[in-house]
Amino acid sequence: MNKLLTAALGAALAVASASAAAADGNGNGNGAFFINAGVGQAQYHVGRTDGLGYALDDKDTAGALRFGYMWHASQAFDLGIEGGYVDLGKVTADYNDGTYVAHADLGATGWMLGINGKYGFASHWYVSARGGWLRSKGDLKASAYDNSTHQGGYLSGNGDGDGWYGGVGVGYDFAPSFSMGLNYDNYHAKAAQDGVSVHGNIGTYMVSAEYRF
Numbered sequence: 001m002n003k004l005l006t007a008a009l010g011a012a013l014a015v016a017s018a019s020a021a022a023a024d025g026n027g028n029g030n031g032a033f034f035i036n037a038g039v040g041q042a043q044y045h046v047g048r049t050d051g052l053g054y055a056l057d058d059k060d061t062a063g064a065l066r067f068g069y070m071w072h073a074s075q076a077f078d079l080g081i082e083g084g085y086v087d088l089g090k091v092t093a094d095y096n097d098g099t100y101v102a103h104a105d106l107g108a109t110g111w112m113l114g115i116n117g118k119y120g121f122a123s124h125w126y127v128s129a130r131g132g133w134l135r136s137k138g139d140l141k142a143s144a145y146d147n148s149t150h151q152g153g154y155l156s157g158n159g160d161g162d163g164w165y166g167g168v169g170v171g172y173d174f175a176p177s178f179s180m181g182l183n184y185d186n187y188h189a190k191a192a193q194d195g196v197s198v199h200g201n202i203g204t205y206m207v208s209a210e211y212r213f
Contacts, residue, residue, distance in 0.1 A: 031071025032212040034080070038064045038183060040206030044091040044106075053095060054102075060089025062204045064185075066112070070212075078118040082130065086110050086165075088187060088202050090139075102144040108189045108202060110136035112165060124173045128181065131166035138191030161190030163199065169208070177212045 042062035063086070070080030090107035114132015121127070137160040145152035165188070171181025183206050190199040 031069060031078075031080075032177075033069050034067065034210055034212045036064075036066040036082075036084075036208055036210040038066075038206035038208035040183075040204055042088045042202050042204045044088075045201045045203065046091060053097065055094045057092045060091070062089050062206065063087050064112075064204075064206060064208075068116070070116070070118070076120045078120075080116050080118075081114070082116050082132070083113045084111075086112060086134075086187065086204075088189070088204065099147050100144065101147065102142070104140070104142035106141075107139045108136055108187075108191075109139075110134045110163070110165075110187065110189060114165065120173070126171055126173065126179070126181075128169040128171065128183070129167070130169075130185070132164065134163040134165045134187055134189065136161060136163050136187070136189035136191060138189065159191035161192045161199070163188040163190040167204075171208070171210075179210045179212075181208050181210070182206075183208055 040062055042060055044058040044060075046056070046058055064084060065086075066082045066084035068080050068082035068084075070078045073079045086109065088108040088110070090105045092103070092105040095102040112132060112134055114130055116128060116130035118126050118128045137158060139156075139158045141154075141156045143152065143154045165185060167183055167185030169181045169183035171179050173179040183204075185204050185206070187202045187204070188199065189202055
């Protein structure tokens with residue numbers, strides 16, 4: 001699957017680059033490659049724990065790395081294609097009633113391929129939007145111990161599936177080749193293993209830095 005994603009991304013970037021080069025040749029516009037890195041917080045939307053007897057930590061550090069090509073569709077609007085990788089941290093749950101103790105954590109990562117757009121206003125400010133395909137992977141680890149019998153167990157597993165992502169942002173161009181922004185993205189992650197499928201939404205707030213070349 002990683003080889004397929006790499007090939008698809010390479011083909012998409014080649015098409016985008018060729019389109020931008022053709023536009024340059026006709027005098028209609030130009031473009032640039034970019035790399036964008038972001039870090040912030042992820043929140044897993046998995047419901048509440050009221051009355052269920054366990055503690056849930058549904059927030060964790062998240063990070064994303066995107067790269068691609070963007071060309072000028074007009075004086076104020078840029079349109080591009082992107083690919084990348086996102087680490088969405090994990091959600092953890094703990095249970096302890098004095099006899100039975102359990103802990104579980106579920107982490108999610110994913111490969112992205114999509115499109116993005118940026119609209120400039122007020123000199124150096126811009127708003128942005130993005131969305132596309134997400135190939136997500138979920139990793140589950142769980143352990144339990146019974147104090148009355150002094151017995152315990154441990155399990156782990158992982159699965160992957162096709163989902164989607166989308167988001168918006170606002171930022172500032174400090175130079176023609178460098179900008180920083182604040183972004184909100186929602187990742188609809190899916191994972192399937194042995195015929196069992198799970199899915200959920202994970203929202204992220206990230207501060208990002210982008211370099212264009």
